[in-house]
Amino acid sequence: MDSNLIEKLKTQIKGDVLSDDLTLNLYSHDASLFEVKPQVVVNPKDTEDLKALVKFVSKNKKNNPSLSLTGRSAGTDMSGGSINDSIIVEFGRYFNHTPTINNNIATTQPGVFYRDFEKETLKQGLIFPSYPASREICAMGGIVNNNSGGEKSLEYGKTEQYVKRVKVVLSDGNEYELKPLSQEELNEKMKLKNFEGEIYGKMYKLITENYDEIQKAKPHVSKNSAGYYLWNVSKKEKRIFDLTKLFVGAQGTLGLVTEASIQLLPTKKYSEMMIVYLNDLSLLGKIINIVLPLKPESFETYDNHTLLLAIKFFTGFAKKLGTKNFITLAWQFLPDFLMLVSGGIPKLVLQVEFTSNQKHELNDKIARLKDNLKPFNLKVNIAPNKKAEKKYWLIRRESFNLLRHKVKDKHTAPFIDDFIVKPERLTEFLPKLNNILHKYPRLTYTLAGHLGDGNFHIIPLMKIEDPKQRQIIPTLAKEVYELVIKYKGSITAEHNDGLIRTPYLKQMFGEKIISLFEETKKIFDPQNIFNPRKKVFGDLDFAMNHIRQNW
């Protein structure tokens, strides 16, 4: 983008238009393993700025075909979703007004951090139950656009269930409100002789003409972030047509989200947590089958590498726990230290949490779980109080963050970081996954995840600057994704497609559905203005040529 064009852009935007080296370097990264330098970073001040931006790109695209707009809220995307090589549209600076809450619905701007959003909802005894483990560092725009999930998704499902309405700026440079429409309302929209009418008409045709195939393409897992969720837009039996469902999880490839209305749920009064220490991983399938019928709110896991890291960096946890008194914290970690010195670190720690408004219901479930696990002779532990529960949650939530910041001379390389396979298939699937991983004996990695959903986060630690190590990435990813697809899973349950997984979508969905995804993109964004190479028209070579060289 030449300097004249940047100067021209500055005259049309009230917010900041930045192209200094420091800013461009900062926005070359998200939490993925990629590095893509943008040409400009814009902090739009308001929706008028966004409209002007879209019109500017649309007008200049012919002479500058690489011009594009990539939305970014907090930039913690692990797939390379929030980086690109043209204009980054950063929402954190100005689109961060305090959310409003009415009748259990919160209306929020995209740049609001989840931690601030939750402060407002908790004031009313309400919660958005699909917050991710990155809850302290991510924002609502990323949660909506990635269809994020988290520890409570086992019971409550993902973001897609809670987004009731969005406001978006589309490729014609106008803002629209998307919400569920009745057949009569849809008919009115389709009569409009403008871009909105065109979109409704074309999307209605695409979805009705391919209805059965689209419904069949829905991944058979409890959580999915891959592809465009065409299967959610219209259900014949409900006679509702809802384009909101298409925008959730679309990674900003169809338009820029300026506002979202999100359903909230009442918080529950009580919780109890049981920790199960597991060494014989062949028991995992059986244990999952014992735990799930008791309907825990969350059922999480992390491995021995994660636990060792937590013990090593326990002072870092002290800060997060807000514990000034190190002795108190050391006391919390004492059992873990003892396990370490006695060589008794378990291969996997399983964390089962039950919640209820009735204390007796919790006691009953914990007692039944204890009884049912007795034949396996496992070490189990009931978290004695909220502080102890918090410690386990911190290890689980912060494991990836710890790796990113604390491990010297090796780097986190998320590329098989988020696959999901139905829990009942895990007994068969996991040994096959191990066989693949064993082919790379020098590869160290941590494993954590949402066990109840069969969703695993494997994060390899690599010397990323070594070309031999980099070569492993596409080969191992292909092997793992082929296995996941064979077991009818999804290559991403939460973290989305981005640069890393878009090239594998054809394997997962097949030619026909990919052609419908591409048609969808063309209907909304015929000039390919929004976040190119993500969701459709993926480019594995581009991705591999943009792996970070330096940290």
Ligand SMILES: Cc1cc2nc3c(=O)[nH]c(=O)nc-3n(C[C@H](O)[C@H](O)[C@H](O)COP(=O)(O)OP(=O)(O)OC[C@H]3O[C@@H](n4cnc5c(N)ncnc54)[C@H](O)[C@@H]3O)c2cc1C
């Ligand atoms: C330590 C750690 C733990 C994580 N744990 C989880 C987890 O448990 N579950 C989970 O789902 N994810 C997890 N993630 C991934 C990530 O944090 C989440 O997906 C999060 O919701 C992204 O939010 P963000 O604001 O940082 O998004 P960003 O990185 O800013 O953006 C995410 C995507 O949304 C698009 N986008 C953002 N704002 C807009 C907008 N206004 N309009 C259009 N497009 C937009 C971007 O282009 C990008 O494609 C984790 C990441 C880290 C670093």
